[in-house]
Amino acid sequence: MEKSKHQHINNQFASDNYAGICPEAWQAMQAANSGFVSSYGDDLWTERACELLRQVFETDCQVFFVFNGTAANSLALASLCRSYHSVICHELAHVETDECGAPEFFSNGTKLLHVDGPGGKFDLAEVERAITRRSDIHYPRPKVLSLTQVTEVGTVYTPDEIRAASQLARQYGMKVHIDGARFANAVVSLDVAPADISWRAGVDVLCLGGAKNGMAVGEAVVFFDRELAHEFDYRCKQAGQLASKMRFISAPWIGMLESGAWLKNARQANACAALLEEQLSGIEGIHIMYPRQANSVFVAMPESVTVALRAAGWHFYSFIGSGGARFMCSWQTTEQDVLQLAEALRLAVSSADRRK
Numbered sequence: 001m002e003k004s005k006h007q008h009i010n011n012q013f014a015s016d017n018y019a020g021i022c023p024e025a026w027q028a029m030q031a032a033n034s035g036f037v038s039s040y041g042d043d044l045w046t047e048r049a050c051e052l053l054r055q056v057f058e059t060d061c062q063v064f065f066v067f068n069g070t071a072a073n074s075l076a077l078a079s080l081c082r083s084y085h086s087v088i089c090h091e092l093a094h095v096e097t098d099e100c101g102a103p104e105f106f107s108n109g110t111k112l113l114h115v116d117g118p119g120g121k122f123d124l125a126e127v128e129r130a131i132t133r134r135s136d137i138h139y140p141r142p143k144v145l146s147l148t149q150v151t152e153v154g155t156v157y158t159p160d161e162i163r164a165a166s167q168l169a170r171q172y173g174m175k176v177h178i179d180g181a182r183f184a185n186a187v188v189s190l191d192v193a194p195a196d197i198s199w200r201a202g203v204d205v206l207c208l209g210g211a212k213n214g215m216a217v218g219e220a221v222v223f224f225d226r227e228l229a230h231e232f233d234y235r236c237k238q239a240g241q242l243a244s245k246m247r248f249i250s251a252p253w254i255g256m257l258e259s260g261a262w263l264k265n266a267r268q269a270n271a272c273a274a275l276l277e278e279q280l281s282g283i284e285g286i287h288i289m290y291p292r293q294a295n296s297v298f299v300a301m302p303e304s305v306t307v308a309l310r311a312a313g314w315h316f317y318s319f320i321g322s323g324g325a326r327f328m329c330s331w332q333t334t335e336q337d338v339l340q341l342a343e344a345l346r347l348a349v350s351s352a353d354r355r356k
């Protein structure tokens with residue numbers, strides 16, 4: 001096994017899921033750990049967590065908790081589609097590139113149709129082309145428009161953009177799904193009410209991320225249209241996503257929402273990425289690829305710099321999005337971590353220069 005698998009990794013900007021559990025989530029989980037409580041979500045913790053989500057979203061939504069984002073997205077999409085339908089998403093969408101075919105699997109064959117668009121956001125003209133390209137019986141019928149908020153390249157759809165996407169979808173009788181693994185980062189970035197970038201903008205189902213926001217495990221599937229949630233509990237159970245000790249998944253949501261930690265954590269992560277962007281923008285040979293709008297910075301840099309940075313022990317991804325290096329900040333990232341990374345990058349650039 002590699003050394004890194006045994007040790008704490010300090011020099012890491014690989015993912016926000018490298019971070020631990022934040023104190024608010026941890027304490028709430030501990031608070032739930034007393035005595036016997038009924039199982040499978042039939043408990044006061046789960047009831048309270050659902051109620052808090054209804055308050056946060058200012059509407060009577062229906063909420064389900066599952067273990068991870070892949071399950072949340074796949075089961076949500078499966079509940080919106082029949083097997084002969086299709087889902088339109090961006091070509092970089094997590095549901096398309098990073099879920100190992102789970103959306104197709106859980107929907108028994110619903111096809112994902114991907115479209116292009118700059119900055120990780122789909123172009124609505126492209127979406128409309130994909131919808132209207134064919135109307136014959138041989139083409140999988142478009143049924144859902146799925147968007148990722150924050151996008152896979154760290155950009156954020158504005159309320160207007162979401163509204164326009166929803167309007168287009170409605171026009172063709174389609175539903176709207178959001179993969180919100182980093183939804184909290186978008187709320188903070190846009191400084192809007194969560195409702196403004198979900199149901200008030202026409203969204204039917206939101207998969208709200210917990211793990212990357214500071215929880216151990218668990219994502220919330222939020223149905224704004226309750227009819228679409230019909231028998232979703234059976235779908236979760238069949239897919240192995242119904243936790244018997246549900247309180248330990250739902251209680252952390254109470255801790256996160258009541259304390260405001262879900263937004264505080266996102267604010268910290270976004271602020272670190274903003275600082276990183278500022279630090280990197282002055283370094284020659286380093287090019288920031290997308291507008292930094294949430295908690296990640298994507299960078300194009302010479303291969304020699306990438307190699308030098310990795311050799312110095314830094315962890316980051318280079319395969320996400322379109323090929324640059326991705327530096328992802330989390331609730332646990334500190335200003336000092338960012339300054340150290342910036343310093344390491346400056347060193348890597350100058351040592352790569354010297355070798356020329």
Ligand SMILES: *Cc1c(COP(=O)(O)O)cnc(C)c1O
Nearest residue numbers: 068069070071094148152179181
């Ligand atoms: C991390 C992530 C998910 C969820 O991934 P899981 O590993 O299944 O929890 C979903 N969508 C996006 C955009 C993500 O970054």
